Amino acid sequence: MKKIFLFLVCLLIIKPIYAQRNDVNIEQLQRDIKEGIKCAYDASVRIIQYNTDVQKGVGGYFSGVVVDNKGHILTAAHAVKPNDIYLVTFPDGRQVKAKGLGVISSADAAMIVITDKGKWPIAKMGWSSTLESNVPCISISSPGSLGFNKPTVRLGYISDTQHESGFMKTTCLMEPGDSGGPLFDLRGRVVGIHSRIKLSLDDNFEVPIDVFRKYWTALQSPEYLNAFIPEDKVVPGKKAEVLRPVPEMRQLISNFKVQDQEFQKNVFTVKDSVNDSPIVCTLVDLNGLVPESKLKGKSFFISKNSMILAHPMVELVSGKFVDAKVLGRDEQSDLVLLEVPQEITGGVNLQSVKTDSVSVEELGNLLISPQPQNNGIVSVLGNQLLSIPKSPAAFLGIGVNFNIDTRQIVVTALYPEWTNTKGEIEKSSDDDIEISDVLTKINDQPIFTVKDLSDELSKYDYKQSVSLQYTKKTGSSHTKTHVLKRYYIVPHVPTDLFREGKSQRDNFKEVLVHDGKLNPSDCGGPLYSVNGTFYGINIARLCRTVTLAIPAKEIMQFVKDSKAF
Structure with missing residues (x-):
């Protein structure tokens, strides 16, 4: 009887200790996120093909990460061609040239190397083989919807270390532009490279970093690598730090009940x-x-x-x-x-709101978007204050993309005017822009990137006119004047077809960005840090990866400028 009593006493002592060990330490998690970003941010780069004739970047942007002093950059195979020249932009704005090296299409793994002389910030490589489900992870790359040189931070966790596809699956949101971008653990070590997505926001697939370790030597050669690729023998060392899973990552809001x-x-x-x-x-x-x-x-x-x-x-x-x-x-x-x-x-x-700008040190701050009669939505601050230009979809009614094979800006979709309740595309002549036409100029300025088009559009107001030059399949070239109007963007590609859907709004002067998975109907509410700092008001779900918020200082100025008082 005495032994049973002692056993029960031990259970009472051990149980709360065990429970405490399974509760996530939010303060420590926040510190780890910030430390991971500090170690990894400067080495996370934005990449575009470089045209030596016009001496500028052309085509579509993608992402990558510098991993050694020799300037080797890991990225995605579907964005790279061996021996092609690339323009690499670091978060501090510095730009260097790089050359395409090995490409393994089956694994979506590729490498490029900086050819300019200099010293570069680097990120250490981790080991994907030591990862477990529910280990927190950080994405630091450049989503195409933002068109911004500084990379954007997102938070998630490993959901499947060995998906049937051969890739690793995480909840760190990605979209075109993020391709090739790095996935880090909370020590700032590269554990994966962004590859592809599916419709669910939780379906984000990464090339495991061990793939790059395995084929490191082969990737040094500037060629497409197919069958019988020589492998390097690599195994994690005894000192390789293994990070513990954090099951609470699956429902972080439950740790903020009081604040929420x-x-x-x-x-x-x-x-x-x-x-x-x-x-x-x-x-x-x-x-x-x-x-x-x-x-x-x-x-x-x-x-x-x-x-x-x-x-x-x-x-x-x-x-x-x-x-x-x-x-x-x-x-x-x-x-x-x-x-x-x-x-x-x-x-x-x-x-009492803060009126200064958002600092780099604030990136990765945990945020809460409270909801009426529902749990709030947890996210992290992704970038500093930035502007969102006019999109050709919302103001010209045309969806565009860079075709990596033809190296051209191609029309991929046509959208109806916002006032057109039938949703029909009105066409006045056979010379009008059609899907598959190639855009070449706007206002007589050559278009080398989608960003070129948006930047020029942003110089003009609603109902003003711009001229577009485009080439049809027949080879005939046409120039027509287009009035900037409001168009309804009908979802048609996987990046637009996520469950929550996009807001029908862009063109903001100054916004905050975070990775909160808000529905468009969730916008209009406040955005707080977990310690109660009011950051602003959520205003739009821009894309798969980003929710926008009008910063607190703009909210205060809006009220001051109101003539109602």
């Missing part, structure tokens, strides 16, 4: 009596920004302007909507300021 409940107090649902699609709105405290006499008996909300028409209604109590008055709109930032005739305590205190 507090943040949720400032989140409400809003809809329009005409446009009956509910979205999120943010309760704001305007004390200090507006005369106190203007605030009594009222409450104020900020949400997404393009979803709010003339008759908004805010859900103050579950199932009970109250009419709201529109006080101000900002088309550029897609913000709307609303007033309801009822005083609600709380709200984001805009007078």
Whole structure:
């Protein structure tokens, strides 16, 4: 009996210790994420083919990582050709030339090497064979939808170390442009190279880093490598650090229940009596920004302007909507300021928000996007403040892509005008732009990249005109004037067909980016750090990898500029 009693006492002592060991230490996780980024960020590069005739980058961008002092860069096979010349851009803006080396298409593994002289930041290589499911990982690469030289950070975990495809599967979001980009563990060691995606946001496939170790010697030769590729004999050393799995990564929000409940107090649902699609709105405290006499008996909300028409209604109590008055709109930032005739305590205190820019040191900060009556969405801050240019899809009604085989900017889709309820593509003549046409110039400026097209479009306002030059399959060249209008982007490629879907909005002057998996209807709510810092208001799901938020300083300025007070 005495032995049984002692055994039960031991269980009572051991159980809480065991439970504590299985709880994720959020403070330590945050420190590890930041340390991993610090070790890996500077070596994560953006790559484009270099045209020696025009002496600039042409085609489509992809990503890579420098892994040794000799300038070897690991990347994806589907983006590289042996002996081709590439322009490599480091996060600090420095650019160097590189040459294509070995390409193993079956494994989607390739290598290029810097040919310019100099010293480069490098990232250490890890071992994919030591990884387990649920080990946290970081992506630092360049999604094509952003068109920004500095790489973007995303957080996830290993979901399958040995997928049936031969690749490693993770939850770190990727899209075209990320191809060849590095996947790191929390020690900043390269453990995979971005390869491909499927429709599910959780289906992101990586080339295991051990593939590059196995074929390191063979990849030095500038050629396509097929069957009977010589292998190097490599095994993890005894000192290879193995990181433990963190099962809590699968539901991180459960570790922020207190914060999420507090943040949720400032989140409400809003809809329009005409446009009956509910979205999120943010309760704001305007004390200090507006005369106190203007605030009594009222409450104020900020949400997404393009979803709010003339008759908004805010859900103050579950199932009970109250009419709201529109006080101000900002088309550029897609913000709307609303007033309801009822005083609600709380709200984001805009007078106290930080107004400085986002520093590199903040990248990887854990964030929460609270949702009305639902768990919030955890993400990480992905980049510094940046602008989003006009896309040819949203303002010209044409989808474009770089064809890696023909090295041309090709029309891949046509979209209807936003006002066209039938969704039909209107064509006035046989010379109009069609799918498979090749774009060559905009306003007499040659188009070498998709970014060239977006950058030129961004110089013009809605309803202004630009001229496009394009070549048809017959070889005939045409030039036509196009008025910038609003077009509805019908999803047609895997990167647009993810379950949540994209917002129908781009062209922002200044935004924050994070990897929160928000639906477009989840936008309009606040974005917080886990320690309670108000970062801004979520405004659009730009693409598969990125949600955009209007920064706090812009929110405060929007209210100050409002003429309603």
